[in-house]
Amino acid sequence: MSHPTLDGMPDRLYPATPARLTTYLDCPRRYRHAYLDRPTPSKGAPWGHNSVGSSVHTALARWWALPRERRTPRAGGALLVDAWLTDGFRDARQLRAARDRAREQVERYLAGIDPDHEPVGIERTVSVRTARASLWGRADRLDARGEGVVVVDYKTGRSVLTVDDARSSLALAVYAAGAARVLHRPCTRVELHHLPTGDTLAWEHTPESLEEHLARADEWAARLAGLDERFVAGMAPGEADEVFPARVGPRCGWCDFRSVCGPGQSVPPRQPWAGVVDAD
Structure with missing residues (x-):
């Protein structure tokens, strides 16, 4: 209408x-x-890989809500087990193997995270406006680094990622522009943290490259x-x-x-x- x-x-x-x-x-x-x-x-039926991804994201978000003295890699693994979803697996054997693998990945990832470096946002909803659209989304994590903010997005899939995935991601660009608007701090760096490999794929946007993403989004939204x-x-x-x-x-x-x-x-x-x- x-x-x-x-x-x-x-x-x-x-x-x-x-x-x-x-x-x-x-x-x-x-x-x-x-x-x-x-x-x-x-x-159709729920997907097993979505269950893995949702469980890992929940565990990593809840880890930051723990008291400082309990923020250990092992605690993160326990949170993963507690949050584990059971939909979409072939059988109990595959489910257990996937859960154990995800727990190992979470613990390995958290071993490299400084528990004292509190993020400025966990699953934080941010938004930004263009001429014809109101764009919004929920960032997995927003880190304060220096005077600026960095967007962190967790990835759990089996596909190999490249820096181009970070550069070309509309979601990451919207999160960066939205974080800058909401937090009133510069935000141009976006990172994909791929837990299966331990790789971090990062891209440093310029104001121009962010504007290009938003301009395309504005065109699509108008259509x-x-x-x-x-x-x-x-x-x-x-x-x-x-x-x-x-x-x-x-x-x-x-x-x-x-x-x-x-x-x-x-x-x-x-x-x-x-x-x-x-x-x-």
């Missing part, structure tokens, strides 16, 4: 997370199913605002499929909405546990 405004009033900003924008860029059909269709189509309004106003099924086409590729096997996407069903499905590293 449209939102009328009085003369002289600014246009309504489009609220969006980086995930919403990038979902559309990856596959407009998945975007429609996830954000516009009501009721939301049924998703989605129009598409969302058209969809809510009413579209025939055929028109909706044309306006929100499926981008068929290997990622369709991992899509939560594969079962309701005709084109996506041409790609073989992946098992819920396929993204979990096996012991062998």
Whole structure:
């Protein structure tokens, strides 16, 4: 539906997370199913690798809430076990192996963290505005380093990451711009902390490179605002499929909405546990 405004009033900003924008860029059909269709189509079974990632993120966040004298790597491992999610694994053996591996990774990671260096934000929601969008998201960690702030994002997947992943990430750019606005401190450095390898992939943005990210996000948000309004106003099924086409590729096997996407069903499905590293 449209939102009328009085003369002289600014246009309504489009609220969006980086995930919403990038979902559309990856596959407009998945975007429609996830954000516009009501009721939301049924998703597939939970993914094991998502259980691993959520458990690790929870443990690392809770570690900073411990009293200073209890912030040890071993305590972080115990928090991982307490937070462990059990969905999406092939069997009990794979679950236990994944949990033990994640515990080892958390403890190894925390062995290199100074427990006295308190972050300025843990799972902190930040936001920034552009001409046509209100962008927001939740940063895993915000560190104070010198006079500035650094965005830290935890990664637990099996894919090998590069510095280009940090440089090109819209989410990290939004977190940096949002942190600078909310905390009133410079924030240009973003880091991906990959627990499986122990690698830190960092990128130092310039004001210009951050502005480029925000300008692209503004363009995408403006496009989605129009598409969302058209969809809510009413579209025939055929028109909706044309306006929100499926981008068929290997990622369709991992899509939560594969079962309701005709084109996506041409790609073989992946098992819920396929993204979990096996012991062998």
